[in-house]
Amino acid sequence: xxxxxxxxxxxxxxxxxxxxxxxxxxxxxxxxxxxxxxxxxxxxxxxxxxxxxxxxxxxxxxxxxxxxxxxxxxxxxxxxxxxxxxxxxxxxxxxxxxxxxxxxxxxxxxxxxxxxxxxxxxxxxxxxxxxxxxxxxxxxxxxxxxxxxxxxxxxxxxxxxxxxxxxxxxxxxxxxxxxxxxxxxxxxxxxxxxxxxxxxxxxxxxxxxxxxxxxxxxxxxxxxxxxxxxxxxxxxxxxxxxxxxxxxxxxxxxxxxxxxxxxxxxxxxxxxxxxxxxxxxxx
Amino acid sequence: xxxxxxxxxxxxxxxxxxxxxxxxxxxxxxxxxxxxxxxxxxxxxxxxxxxxxxxxxxxxxxxxxxxxxxxxxxxxxxxxxxxxxxxxxxxxxxxxxxxxxxxxxxxxxxxxxxxxxxxxxxxxxxxxxxxxxxxxxxxxxxxxxxxxxxxxxxxxxxxxxxxxxxxxxxxxxxxxxxxxxxxxxxxxxxxxxxxxxxxxxxxxxxxxxxxxxxxxxxxxxxxxxxxxxxxxxxxxxxxxxxxxxxxxxxxxxxxxxxxxxxxxxxxxxxxxxxxxxxxxxxxxxxxxxxxxxxxxxxxxxxxxxxxxxxxxxxxxxxxxxxxxx
Numbered sequence: 001x002x003x004x005x006x007x008x009x010x011x012x013x014x015x016x017x018x019x020x021x022x023x024x025x026x027x028x029x030x031x032x033x034x035x036x037x038x039x040x041x042x043x044x045x046x047x048x049x050x051x052x053x054x055x056x057x058x059x060x061x062x063x064x065x066x067x068x069x070x071x072x073x074x075x076x077x078x079x080x081x082x083x084x085x086x087x088x089x090x091x092x093x094x095x096x097x098x099x100x101x102x103x104x105x106x107x108x109x110x111x112x113x114x115x116x117x118x119x120x121x122x123x124x125x126x127x128x129x130x131x132x133x134x135x136x137x138x139x140x141x142x143x144x145x146x147x148x149x150x151x152x153x154x155x156x157x158x159x160x161x162x163x164x165x166x167x168x169x170x171x172x173x174x175x176x177x178x179x180x181x182x183x184x185x186x187x188x189x190x191x192x193x194x195x196x197x198x199x200x201x202x203x204x205x206x207x208x209x210x211x212x213x214x215x216x217x218x219x220x221x222x223x224x225x226x227x228x229x230x231x232x233x234x235x236x237x238x239x240x241x242x243x244x245x246x247x248x249x250x251x252x253x254x255x256x257x258x259x260x261x262x263x264x265x266x267x268x269x270x271x272x273x274x275x276x277x278x279x280x281x282x283x
Numbered sequence: 284x285x286x287x288x289x290x291x292x293x294x295x296x297x298x299x300x301x302x303x304x305x306x307x308x309x310x311x312x313x314x315x316x317x318x319x320x321x322x323x324x325x326x327x328x329x330x331x332x333x334x335x336x337x338x339x340x341x342x343x344x345x346x347x348x349x350x351x352x353x354x355x356x357x358x359x360x361x362x363x364x365x366x367x368x369x370x371x372x373x374x375x376x377x378x379x380x381x382x383x384x385x386x387x388x389x390x391x392x393x394x395x396x397x398x399x400x401x402x403x404x405x406x407x408x409x410x411x412x413x414x415x416x417x418x419x420x421x422x423x424x425x426x427x428x429x430x431x432x433x434x435x436x437x438x439x440x441x442x443x444x445x446x447x448x449x450x451x452x453x454x455x456x457x458x459x460x461x462x463x464x465x466x467x468x469x470x471x472x473x474x475x476x477x478x479x480x481x482x483x484x485x486x487x488x489x490x491x492x493x494x495x496x497x498x499x500x501x502x503x504x505x506x507x508x509x510x511x512x513x514x515x516x517x518x519x520x521x522x523x524x525x526x527x528x529x530x531x532x533x534x535x536x537x538x539x540x541x542x543x544x545x546x547x548x549x550x551x552x553x554x555x556x557x558x559x560x561x562x563x564x565x566x567x568x569x570x571x572x573x574x575x576x577x578x579x580x581x582x583x584x585x586x587x588x589x590x591x592x593x594x595x596x597x598x599x600x601x602x603x604x605x606x607x608x
Contacts, residue, residue: 022391029388037376040417110372110433113336115361116389282339 026116030124031131034098038132044094048136052087056143059083059207070209073240080144081161081233082206085226087140088133088169089201095129095173096180096189103280104185112281122273126173133169137162152238161236164258168229171262174269181276206230209242222248225261232258289314289441289472290335294344296496297330304330306496307344312489314440317473319487319504321480327496328476329369332445335474336366349441362391365434365442369449371426372433375419379410379429382418387436397436404432408462424455431462442466443474448482460486492590500590507590515579516552516562520545524571534562552578 038044059082064075102108102121111121141162151158179192203217204210204226210218221227227243231254234241243251250257290312297305305327312318322328333339335346337357346353349363373382380401387397405414408428413421421429427447434442444463448456463486467473477483483490484504491501500507516534520527523545531539535550542549552558559578566573 026389029385033374033377033381033385036381040376105375106368106370106372107374109338109368109370110366110386111389112338113361113364113366114386114389115358115391 023117023120026120027124027127030120031128034125034128035131037098038094038128044098044132047091047094048087048132049139051091052083052136052140053143055087056080056083056140057147060147063207067208069240069242070211071240071242071245073242076144076147076149077239078234078242079207080140080149081237081239082230083144084137084140084162084165084233085168085204085230086201086206087136088165089172089226090193090197091133091136092129092169092172092176093189093193093197094132095125095176096183096192097186098129099125099177099180100183100189101186103181108281118277119274122177122277126170126177129173130166130170133166133173137166149239153236157236157238160255161233164232164236164255164262165229167262168225168258171265171269174266174273177273178269178276181273181280200224200226204230205243210246211242219248222246222251225250225258225265227251228254228257228261287313288347290318290346290348290474292331292335292344292346295331295334295341295346296343297327297334297339297341299330303496305334305341308493308496308498310491310498310501312472312474314472315467315470316488317467317475317486319483319490320474320476320493321478321483321490322476322493323478326494328493329445330496331493332366332368332443332474332476336364336443337361362437363439363441365437365439367427367430367434367442367444367447369445371430373418373426373430376417378415378417379421379425380405380414382429383433383436386433390437392437400436404435408432424451424458427451427455427459428462431459435466439471441472441474445476446478447475449478456482494590514552514558516548516550516558517575517577517579518548518562518566518573519543519575520548520566521572521574522546524566524569526569527566527571530565530569530571531562534558534565 038048059079060076064079067075069075069078099122102125108121112118151161175196176192179196180189183189183192204221204224206226210221210227213221222243228250231241231243231251233239235244235254241254243254246252250261288311290310292308292310295305295308296303308327308331310318310320320328320331330339334341335348335353337353337360340354348360351359351363353360374385377385383401383404384394384397387400388394390397392400402411402414405411408431410425410429410432413425418426418429431444431447434444447463448459451459460482463473463475467486475483475486487504489501490504490507491498492507493499516531518527518531527545527548528539528541531548531550534552536553537551539548539550541547552562555561559576563573563576
């Protein structure tokens with residue numbers, strides 16, 4: 001007898017929305033579990049606490065001392081949105097590493113034999129990394145304020161700026177979730193930082209205006225989602241934004257571009273992550 | 284379905300690349316009993332557990348656990364089973380208690396109930412002193428006990444234990460056995476895979492021996508021993524003798540093996556009384572001088588080795604009834 005004919009189709013299908021509440025409960029349990037991990041593992045915690053402070057101080061004092069911005073304004077004011085974007089971009093690698101770590105141990109096997117919702121494993125992972133990203137943003141902002149960065153717009157705009165940056169960071173955690181499941185183990189996941197995330201973070205306007213780049217590189221940088229996010233934050237914080245005079249569409253409409261990129265990434269990567277998870281755990 | 288069987292598998296097959304991990308396995312486990320699934324490494328034991336616990340799907344055949352099809356009703360099966368795998372499935376960065384509470388909540392227990400049940404199991408499994416320490420620092424035996432506790436949070440009626448004592452020291456093994464016996468006293472149906480015959484012998488109601496993905500024998504421990512339980516006659520001669528093997532052939536139930544340049548003879552024999560005397564007389568008639576003669580009862584490991592074909596002592600044709608056609 002074949003498997004598919006053992007039972008009439010549909011009889012045993014779990015009902016859709018088999019309790020939205022229990023799904024949320026599962027997501028919450030998984031999120032909390034991952035947050036305990038971040039708290040207990042110094043390397044992971046330093047990615048969102050010490051590193052942002054260090055980078056902020058390094059860039060503002062080391063680079064800032066020699067930097068003259070095209071169009072005027074202080075480098076400190078310019079750099080903060082870039083640092084926020086860069087930190088939120090690089091810290092998303094934690095998702096790839098954490099997920100591939102779970103897949104390489106027996107933990108996922110245990111979870112898969114439980115009557116829990118399988119999607120909460122992925123969602124819980126990305127939500128806990130979003131919490132870590134929010135912590136990271138707070139630390140960047142506090143460090144910035146301590147060294148003299150000042151937004152010049154209202155509270156609503158400033159919060160919107162952080163919101164755009166966090167939305168983008170959340171979208172990137174799903175890219176990393178996909179990468180984490182595509183690679184063979186946690187060590188390869190580490191390699192993602194250099195192959196994907198670093199170029200993404202640096203070939204952009206986060207640290208220097210793109211005007212000085214060779215034109216082919218400038219074109220890439222102007223269309224890089226990371227540049228859109230940094231520009232959006234600069235606009236929303238009321239900080240100097242030399243990219244606003246560039247004729248590329250994302251540089252003219254940085255907030256729309258940043259949100260658009262984030263939504264597009266989520267639309268592609270969330271279903272893809274689900275597919276990869278199924279394939280990865282099939283046998 | 285037959286209501287008295289908590290686990291049923293029919294013609295289960297699964298292939299991984301070149302390896303036929305399972306090759307048409309039929310097994311049934313009545314409610315409240317223990318099936319010991321015995322086999323060497325790579326026999327297909329773990330693949331069987333993975334299919335029955337919904338971790339993977341069979342290529343063909345079907346299986347039901349607690350009345351639910353493991354493929355089409357996987358979610359319902361997961362509400363009825365507890366699983367302790369060969370590899371520990373604990374979260375190293377959490378404490379023992381946090382592990383149990385998490386699994387309890389994901390098993391649909393309320394948080395308060397999960398905490399209460401976790402405390403109960405930690406005490407029962409003598410882990411309460413280490414409950415709030417991170418699992419990374421646990422010993423092998425403690426991990427296994429916590430892993431078993433993790434399978435019991437929602438009191439599943441069906442339990443799968445995949446080599447629960449492999450790699451444990453004798454004391455920890457005895458402790459695990461005690462815990463497992465306690466579970467069965469509570470009426471749990473248990474599927475226990477093991478490489479150790481004494482473990483299956485001591486815990487299981489029935490034993491299925493699998494090798495190369497097939498069930499090659501099954502029955503109660505006593506039946507299995509009887510099926511392969513012929514004795515082994517071992518004779519050492521003063522010097523090799525051409526007629527010695529022929530002289531023993533009448534007593535033997537299988538081929539007589541001759542080693543040590545003809546000085547040593549081994550043969551499976553029936554456990555008749557006066558066997559050693561009969562053997563000596565036969566050898567004497569043939570004119571062979573005997574240095575040493577012994578009749579061995581096969582150990583449980585010999586039975587296992589014979590069935591799985593890894594034996595060098597007993598001939599290969601000594602296989603239990605119920606072997607594949």
